[in-house]
Amino acid sequence: MDIVYIRDFKVETVIGMFQWERRIRQTLSLDLEMAWDIRPAAASDSIEHALDYRAVAMRLKSHVESAEFQLVERLAESVWDILRDEFHVPWLRLRVSKPGAVRGAQDVGVLIERGRRPD
Numbered sequence: 001m002d003i004v005y006i007r008d009f010k011v012e013t014v015i016g017m018f019q020w021e022r023r024i025r026q027t028l029s030l031d032l033e034m035a036w037d038i039r040p041a042a043a044s045d046s047i048e049h050a051l052d053y054r055a056v057a058m059r060l061k062s063h064v065e066s067a068e069f070q071l072v073e074r075l076a077e078s079v080w081d082i083l084r085d086e087f088h089v090p091w092l093r094l095r096v097s098k099p100g101a102v103r104g105a106q107d108v109g110v111l112i113e114r115g116r117r118p119d
């Protein structure tokens with residue numbers, strides 16, 4: 001199985017369950033691993049056959065910046081919905097990190113795997 005990835009993708013959004021968090025924007029970091037057979041793109045050398053990581057990043061930036069979720073869980077699932085439905089990604093591993101949310105920890109968050117992992 002091949003992977004197209006985006007690492008430490010920082011996006012600002014309203015996120016959190018506390019009142020003070022509803023009034024500010026916080027920076028999240030997303031790490032994505034998306035299953036994709038890269039051989040057709042390698043053979044054709046054409047973006048048409050590739051999972052365009054720039055297009056994915058731009059779509060997710062727009063989505064996350066305009067979202068106002070309380071939980072990182074909800075945000076993670078919404079990212080999977082977009083990748084599955086709009087980009088036809090068959091399998092995703094996604095880490096959503098919220099830096100500085102817990103004193104003493106570098107970051108906290110969720111790590112999910114969704115979809116069917118191709119062989």
Ligand SMILES: Nc1nc2c(c(=O)[nH]1)N=C([C@H](O)[C@@H](O)CO)CN2
Pocket residue numbers: 015016017018021070071072073098101102
């Ligand atoms: N499993 C989760 N736990 C917590 C979340 C969350 O999104 N998922 N969020 C918070 C607060 O918003 C926190 O980030 C503020 O410091 C607490 N626990």
